[in-house]
Amino acid sequence: MPILRGSVTFARFKVISPARAPREKHGWFQKALETHAFAPIERKGDEDRAEGFVEVEDNDATDFSAAAIFHGPRVLFGFRVDQIKVSTGRAREELQKWVASFERENGRKPGRAERAEQKGAIRHQLRARATPTTRVHDVAWNLETGHLQVWSGSRKAIGEVLAALEDAFELKLVPLIPGALAAQQGVKDEALSPTRELSGLLEVPHGEA
């Protein structure tokens, strides 16, 4: 829960659309968050990963009441990612043990199909015993300034959070970096070519500047 305590690391964005999200429309936020609410990994299922929005102060809660998400001018929530990882080394070790025992009992090596079936069974057993890892990336959206922060240091995670936000809220976001802000302000591309005297870059491919 980095937003509450711990390392202050976040990516910065401006919400372009909707330009001003309606604070009084709690239902709008709640509905959007619920469409991508977190649901735990089903132990009996095949999925090894689950992700979705959670409340910032209780990462198991997905009620998104007004008290849980509104904090002053901001909307706060988390994006939780649970992942089960089955150790390949452990699975290989278990399979080798089974192959040795099969050869002792049957006097022959297991066939390809038998091996594949056992491999699946071992993976299933290990998966049932594995504890999922949980990561939560918090989101702080200031409705007055239209600035949105994703509290994460991983660009991959930030990309996932942005995709979920754009999908759930139909948001349009721009990163708060010079290139994107210049484009927003309508600064002409020609005025922003690399400065040859500084970086020495002479040519910029068409469409980059």
Next chain:
Amino acid sequence: MARREAARAEARFMRGETGVDGQSTAEETKDAAEVEKDQAREQLLRGRTWLGRELLTWVLWQSEPGNPLELDGEPVTVLFTGRTVLRGLHGEVVELSAKGALAPYSVQVKRALEDGLLVHACRLRFTVGDRSWEAGLDAEHLDVKSAKLPELLTEEEDDRLTERLDLAEQLSGFVDALVGRFLALRASKAWGREAVPAMRRWMEGREAG
């Protein structure tokens, strides 16, 4: 089957595609240095990263005298602190990391800038009155990394969260204000006519920042 493969190998040899050892005769067209340069170029162009690098280099130049900068109508002292990473395209060095309390303003760093490297990552300290913020920044995303906020003054849990977020937004605001000032200059004629020549003189040690 073996005869057909042997015939194919013979044909490849006859066409000059392979030598007597059966290995390809085609020379590696790109050596490691070229690959490195291609990567450095790609990094510079991605998302107009050159603008971020020029911004951070400009901030280094602006901050050296230690005078407060007017950011959003507030006098803010900006200082580089700790590790500074420079990246470039030309010459044998594509990345240089300078460590040490005074390293960002050292002769060595200025010499590297003079040679065409630009600031890619740094740690900045913003001081307003007796309160200080510190944050790592990179030229590509301008994400705030491992920031240090001023000590919280409130005691209630909810108030502390709001204060922490307010301080994080203030920090983000300082970065935005720097970007705003830089873009206004960068898109004007004064950039090429005055700022860049002055920065070059500063890099060459002929003028203070």
